[in-house]
Structure formats: C-alpha cells, structure tokens
Amino acid sequence: MPRRVDHAQRRRQITDASRRVVARGGLEAATFQAVAAEAGVSVRLVQYYFGNKHGLLVATHRAVIEDAAGRFGPGGTPPPGAGAPAPRAVLTAVVGALLPLDDDRRADAVVLAAFHAAALTDADVAPDELLGAPRALVDLVAAQLAAARAGAGTGLDPDHDPDGDPGGDPEARLDAELVLAAAAGLTQGLLAGHVTRQTALAVVDRLLDRLLGARDATP
Amino acid sequence: MPRRVDHAQRRRQITDASRRVVARGGLEAATFQAVAAEAGVSVRLVQYYFGNKHGLLVATHRAVIEDAAGRFGPGGTPPPGAGAPAPRAVLTAVVGALLPLDDDRRADAVVLAAFHAAALTDADVAPDELLGAPRALVDLVAAQLAAARAGAGTGLDPDHDPDGDPGGDPEARLDAELVLAAAAGLTQGLLAGHVTRQTALAVVDRLLDRLLGARDATP
Numbered sequence: 126m127p128r129r130v131d132h133a134q135r136r137r138q139i140t141d142a143s144r145r146v147v148a149r150g151g152l153e154a155a156t157f158q159a160v161a162a163e164a165g166v167s168v169r170l171v172q173y174y175f176g177n178k179h180g181l182l183v184a185t186h187r188a189v190i191e192d193a194a195g196r197f198g199p200g201g202t203p204p205p206g207a208g209a210p211a212p213r214a215v216l217t218a219v220v221g222a223l224l225p226l227d228d229d230r231r232a233d234a235v236v237l238a239a240f241h242a243a244a245l246t247d248a249d250v251a252p253d254e255l256l257g258a259p260r261a262l263v264d265l266v267a268a269q270l271a272a273a274r275a276g277a278g279t280g281l282d283p284d285h286d287p288d289g290d291p292g293g294d295p296e297a298r299l300d301a302e303l304v305l306a307a308a309a310g311l312t313q314g315l316l317a318g319h320v321t322r323q324t325a326l327a328v329v330d331r332l333l334d335r336l337l338g339a340r341d342a343t344p
Numbered sequence: 345m346p347r348r349v350d351h352a353q354r355r356r357q358i359t360d361a362s363r364r365v366v367a368r369g370g371l372e373a374a375t376f377q378a379v380a381a382e383a384g385v386s387v388r389l390v391q392y393y394f395g396n397k398h399g400l401l402v403a404t405h406r407a408v409i410e411d412a413a414g415r416f417g418p419g420g421t422p423p424p425g426a427g428a429p430a431p432r433a434v435l436t437a438v439v440g441a442l443l444p445l446d447d448d449r450r451a452d453a454v455v456l457a458a459f460h461a462a463a464l465t466d467a468d469v470a471p472d473e474l475l476g477a478p479r480a481l482v483d484l485v486a487a488q489l490a491a492a493r494a495g496a497g498t499g500l501d502p503d504h505d506p507d508g509d510p511g512g513d514p515e516a517r518l519d520a521e522l523v524l525a526a527a528a529g530l531t532q533g534l535l536a537g538h539v540t541r542q543t544a545l546a547v548v549d550r551l552l553d554r555l556l557g558a559r560d561a562t563p
Contacts (some may be wrong), residue, residue: 133356150463159348235464242461245454245535246370259538302539303547310525314466319478320521328522335554 127148127193132178139164140188143181148232151241152247155182181296186240194261196230213337216304219269220329223308225264225315226322234312259305267294267301273337300336307332355393358383359407362400367451369457371466374401405459408452413480415441415449431492432556435523438488439548442481442527444510444534453531478524486513486520492556519555526551 142164146155160181161168227235271294311328314320318325320328361383365374379400380387394400444450488515530547533539540549 147465149465151461154465174459238457238461238464239537240530242370242457245457246366246368246373259533259536299543299546300549302533302543303526303551306527306529306533306539307522307525308546309529310527311529313460313527313528313532314478314521317460317478320525324518324521327518331518332522 131206135166135170137172137188139166139174139181140185143185144189144232144236147185147239148235150245155185155272157181158335184195185236185259189236192229193223193233212269213232213333214233216266216269216273216333216337217329220304220333221326222306223305224325224329225312226325231316234316238313238316242274262305263298267297267306270304270336271297304332304336351393351465354385354389355403356407358393358400359386362404362415363408363455365449366404367454367457371401371462374404392520402458404455408455410444411448412452431488431495432552433554435485435488435552436490438485439523439527439552440545442524442531443544443548444445445544446529447555450535457532457535480495481524482517482520485523486516489513489519489523489555490516523555 140158143155143160146159146163147189150159155178157171157178164171171181175184222230227233274297306311307328311320311325314323315322358379362374362379364376365382369378374397376387378389378399380390383390394403418543443454467531480493493516530539531542534541534544
C-alpha cells in the first residue's frame with residue numbers, strides 16, 4: 126500500500142516541522158503558514174492532513190509523545206553494558222530518557238512545556254487530550270520498580286508486558302508517581318538552567334538509591 | 345512617607361491585576377490595555393510604573409515569587425498544631441505551600457508555568473531573571489532537611505537563619521533538589537489534572553519518609 130505509506134510520511138514531515146517551529150517560537154508561532162514553510166509544503170496540504178490548528182497541535186503533541194515512548198519502550202535502545210541489564214540500569218535508562226540531555230530531547234521538552242502552559246489557559250488545547258501519556262508512563266515505571274524489587278525480570282524481556290497491571294503493588298505506583306514527578310521537575314530545572322546536567326543525574330541516582338537500595342544491592 | 349506607601353500599593357494593585365490576566369489567558373494576554381482595565385487604572389499609569397511590557401512581566405513574576413516565599417518563610421503561617429512543630433511538620437508545610445492546593449496557589453502556578461514556557465522561546469522574558477527564586481528555595485529546603493536530620497531546631501526558631509549556608513551538607517542539598525523537583529513535577533501534574541490532590545500529598549509523605557525515616561522516628 127504505497128499510498129498509505131506516503132500519507133504517514135507526509136504527516137510526519139509536517140509534524141516534524143511543527144515541532145521545530147514550536148520549539149523555536151512557542152505555540153503561537155505554529156501557524157499553518159509557518160509550519161507549511163518550514164516543511165516545504167503548501168498551506169493547503171497542511172489543511173488537508175490536519176483540518177485546523179487544533180488538529181495540527183494534537184498531532185504535533187502526539188508525535189512528541191510517541192518519540193519519547195520509543196526511546197525507552199521495547200524498541201528503545203537498551204542501556205550501555207553487555208548482556209541483560211540489571212533492573213536498576215533499566216530504570217536509570219528510563220528516567221534518563223525522560224530528561225532533556227540532548228538537543229532532540231531538549232527541543233521536545235520545550236514543546237511539551239509550551240503545550241502544558243497553553244492547556245492551562247487556552248481552550249484550543251484541551252488538557253484531556255494530553256492525559257494519556259502520563260498515565261501510561263506511571264504504569265511502565267511502576268512495573269519496572271516492581272520488577273527491580275522482585276530482583277527478577279529485566280524489563281527488556283521480550284515477554285514482559287509493559288502495559289501489564291502493576292495494580293497489585295500500590296507502593297510501586299506511588300513510587301512511580303514520585304519518579305515521574307522528579308523527572309518532570311528536573312526537566313523544568315534543566316530547561317530553565319537552574320539545575321545542571323550533573324545535578325540532575327545525581328538526583329536521579331540518589332532517588333533510585335532511596336527507592337531500591339544502593340546500587341550494589343541490586344543483582 | 346505616605347507617598348512612598350501609595351507607590352507600593354499602586355504597583356501591587358497593578359501586578360495583582362497582571363497576575364489575574366496571565367492566569368486566565370497566558371502571557372500574551374498581559375497587554376498594557378488589558379492589565380490597566382483589570383486594575384481599573386489608566387494605561388499611562390501602568391507605563392509610568394513599569395516602563396514597558398518587559399518591566400511589567402518581571403514585576404509580575406517577582407510578585408508571585410514573593411508571595412510564595414511569604415507562605416513558608418519566617419513570616420508564614422506555621423503548620424497546624426500547638427507548640428513548636430517538629431522538623432518533619434515544617435518540611436511538610438514547606439512542600440505543601442509549594443503545591444497548587446488552593447485557588448490562589450493554583451493561579452500562581454499557572455502564571456509560573458506561563459513564564460517558564462515563554463522564557464524558553466521568547467527573548468522578551470530573560471530566563472536569568474527567573475533564576476533567583478529556585479536557588480533560594482534549595483537553600484531553604486536544604487537547611488530544613490539538615491535541621492530535621494540533626495533532630496534539632498524547628499526551622500521556625502526566630503534565631504534560625506533561612507539564608508544560612510547548608511553547604512557543609514552536600515547530601516542535604518541534593519535531597520533538597522530532589523524535594524523541589526518532585527514538588528515542581530507534582531505541581532505540573534496537579535495543574536494538568538493527571539495527578540490528584542490525594543496522590544500528590546501521598547507522594548510528598550512518601551518522599552519525606554524516604555529522606556527522614558518514618559514519621560514516628562522524628563522527635
């Protein structure tokens with residue numbers, strides 16, 4: 126189905142352009158004109174694929190979230206080190222993937238901050254459309270924490286179901302909320318420049334020490 | 345000096361209005377016209393006090409930060425309970441004061457989120473002007489953590505210097521960064537609606553348990 130592939134590529138080309146425009150100039154900058162010019166396509170094509178600005182913004186947000194999920198999901202890059210990584214290493218990689226430590230992730234974090242602020246005051250960006258991703262992340266991190274505590278399973282096991290219900294461990298869910306809140310706060314601090322990269326990584330390390338015991342204690 | 349007092353009141357009247365305008369419509373909404381109308385004063389008066397939009401925004405941001413500092417500073421309301429509160433209670437109150445758990449704090453948190461997003465893409469809001477507050481907060485929380493661990497001093501002791509250097513305890517500084525990152529992340533989650541009030545308070549409690557030991561262990 127070559128035509129379908131073309132559609133997906135075209136949409137991706139436009140949302141990639143939209144992300145760059147928002148990262149540079151905020152959500153207000155993402156007009157159809159600016160995004161079409163950045164993507165090198167016509168305004169009419171942007172309208173064809175996304176209908177209105179709301180549709181374009183929702184697709185832009187979704188593209189950022191899907192890329193983030195891809196960074197630490199089953200298809201993501203495993204953390205450095207040969208063989209099956211220890212659960213602690215998997216968690217460090219998951220949290221590290223959430224922090225804006227390279228240009229791409231920094232740009233994405235700026236885009237997400239713009240969406241967050243806009244959703245609080247702008248009826249055009251409905252907050253309920255932005256809610257799916259955080260919930261899925263809590264499930265993922267809770268499952269990794271539960272696995273790390275059980276001292277079994279690496280989280281990169283192909284049979285491991287990242288959508289599995291960690292509901293049996295409410296403490297893991299609460300700890301997952303803590304991990305994700307810390308990652309979101311560190312992201313804010315890194316972007317604003319009042320937290321250094323070194324401090325952010327040390328804080329993550331310290332939090333995982335508190336939650337899982339010192340590194341030597343993990344298998 | 346009645347004239348000076350008038351000036352301060354007038355500036356306050358205008359920054360209060362500016363905060364309401366930004367909380368409703370984001371930073372773009374904070375035009376001189378809109379802020380003057382909200383404050384019930386002339387555009388000329390806003391110009392007289394703040395010069396340009398940059399000056400108005402900087403003053404607006406400072407007013408939010410000063411109110412936040414007042415909520416848990418030496419002049420702030422002590423946590424509930426008679427007598428000198430335990431260090432753990434002081435820390436709970438400090439972190440609680442940072443979370444958007446009432447209408448005023450929610451409005452302020454929306455204003456701060458708008459500033460954060462704008463500073464990342466808009467040259468008119470210089471990020472270095474927004475940096476003083478987070479640094480002062482780290483010092484304050486680090487000092488409270490060190491006091492709580494020492495099992496001495498309540499942090500509300502009038503002789504206690506909240507600006508005192510907790511640099512002798514680098515672990516307390518790192519833990520303070522963690523506490524503040526978690527509070528910032530929980531604030532984001534509360535505003536966006538993907539963290540409930542109950543979860544936020546449970547996460548704070550759990551974090552303080554991890555940092556200070558369970559509640560019963562504190563004096």
